[in-house]
Amino acid sequence: MFKKVICSLSILSILVLSLCSCSEKLGMSKMEKIQNMLTDMETYEAETEFSVISNKGETIYKAIQTADKNGRYKIDMLSPENVNGNYTIFDGQSVCQYNKSLDKKIKVDMPDLKGRNEIILFNFVENYLNSEGVALETASMEESTYTVLEAVIPGGLELLATEKLFVNNETLLPEKLIIYDKNGNERYIIVYKNFEYNKELDENIFNISNY
Numbered sequence: 585m586f587k588k589v590i591c592s593l594s595i596l597s598i599l600v601l602s603l604c605s606c607s608e609k610l611g612m613s614k615m616e617k618i619q620n621m622l623t624d625m626e627t628y629e630a631e632t633e634f635s636v637i638s639n640k641g642e643t644i645y646k647a648i649q650t651a652d653k654n655g656r657y658k659i660d661m662l663s664p665e666n667v668n669g670n671y672t673i674f675d676g677q678s679v680c681q682y683n684k685s686l687d688k689k690i691k692v693d694m695p696d697l698k699g700r701n702e703i704i705l706f707n708f709v710e711n712y713l714n715s716e717g718v719a720l721e722t723a724s725m726e727e728s729t730y731t732v733l734e735a736v737i738p739g740g741l742e743l744l745a746t747e748k749l750f751v752n753n754e755t756l757l758p759e760k761l762i763i764y765d766k767n768g769n770e771r772y773i774i775v776y777k778n779f780e781y782n783k784e785l786d787e788n789i790f791n792i793s794n795y
Contacts, residue, residue, distance in 0.1 A: 614731065614753060615720075615731065617756055618731055618733070618751050618756060621751075621756050621757075621781070622709045622712070623709070623713070624782075625653065625705075625706070625709065625781065625782060626652060626653050626782050627650075627651065627652045627653070627782055627783050627784075627785050628649075628650075628651060628705060628779060628780060628781055628782070628783060629648065629649065629650045629651075629779075629780045629783045629785070630648070630649055630776040630777065630778060630779040630780065631646070631647075631648055631662075631776070631777040631778050632646065632647050632648070632649050632774050632775065632776055632777070633645075633646055633774070633775040633777070634646070634647060634703065634772070634773070634774050634775075635772065635773040635774075635775075636771075636772060637769075637770055637771050637772070637773070638771075645661065645662075645663065645664070645667065646661075646662040646663040647659050647660055647661045647662055648660045648662065649703075649704065649705075650783075650785065650789060651704050651705065651706055652706075652785065652790070653706055654676055655674070655676050655701070655706065656674060656675055656676050656790040657672075657673070657674050657701070657704050657706075657790070658671060658672070658673045658674075658789055658790060659671060659672045659673075666685065668684070669684030670682060670683055670684050671795075673790060673792055673795065674701065674790075675790045675791065675792050676790075677693065678691055678692060678693045678792060679691070679692045680692075680792040680795065682795065689795070691792065702737060702744055702747070702763060702772075703761075703763075703772060703774055705749075705758060705761065705776075708735055708747055708749050708761060711735035711736065711737055711738065711747065712733055712734075712735040712749070714735075714738070715734075715735045715736045716736075720732070720733060720734070721734075722753075723750065725750075728752055728753070728754065729752075729753045729754075730750040730751060730752055730753060730759070731750075731751045731753055732748050732749070732750055732751075733748065733749045733751065734746060734747070734748050734749075735747050735748075735749075737763070742765060742766050743765045743766075743771050744763060744765070744771070745764055745765055745766040745768075746763075746764045746768075747761060747762060747763045747764065748761070748762045748764075749761050750762075757776075757779045757781060758776055758779065759775065759776055759779075760773065760774065760775050760776065761773070761774040761776075762774075
């Protein structure tokens with residue numbers, strides 16, 4: 585009888601250890617998939633709702649972001665109406681901005697400003713991979729569960745200190761990026777919709793001379 589009890593306890597212990605091991609593997613698998621999604625991302629295109637929060641209130645813009653891992657991007661503004669049709673292109677060396685209402689282009693032959701390219705998802709990936717001791721958490725919103733990745737933004741800028749990316753655990757796609765100031769206040773919120781991961785892009789989309 586004693587041997588049977590010992591045997592039962594041993595089997596139970598093995599089962600418990602196996603379940604714990606499986607749970608850890610499942611957790612690691614989810615995290616690995618998310619990290620692989622970010623590190624294997626070559627391009628993306630998405631509709632974005634971009635909120636700028638200041639002491640004067642919140643301003644919301646809608647735009648289409650198209651970007652690649654080389655740092656190039658194009659932002660096509662959709663709303664509000666006074667910015668509809670405007671666009672910004674960064675080809676890796678120069679920035680070109682077009683104002684539709686003035687029918688005027690401005691080109692600056694210098695690396696893009698830090699404050700602008702932080703709203704591009706590839707910058708988060710770079711900051712996340714270079715950050716040490718960053719937090720990892722889960723969050724639930726509107727019946728979906730998210731893995732939340734945190735990164736430190738280099739440069740010591742007052743309004744650009746840290747950022748969090750919310751990745752949907754089911755689709756493994758990013759849905760929201762929040763940028764915080766040094767006091768932990770939300771300053772920029774980018775919500776991604778219809779996110780196209782590794783979309784095949786026409787190289788000419790980032791060629792400023794084509795516009």
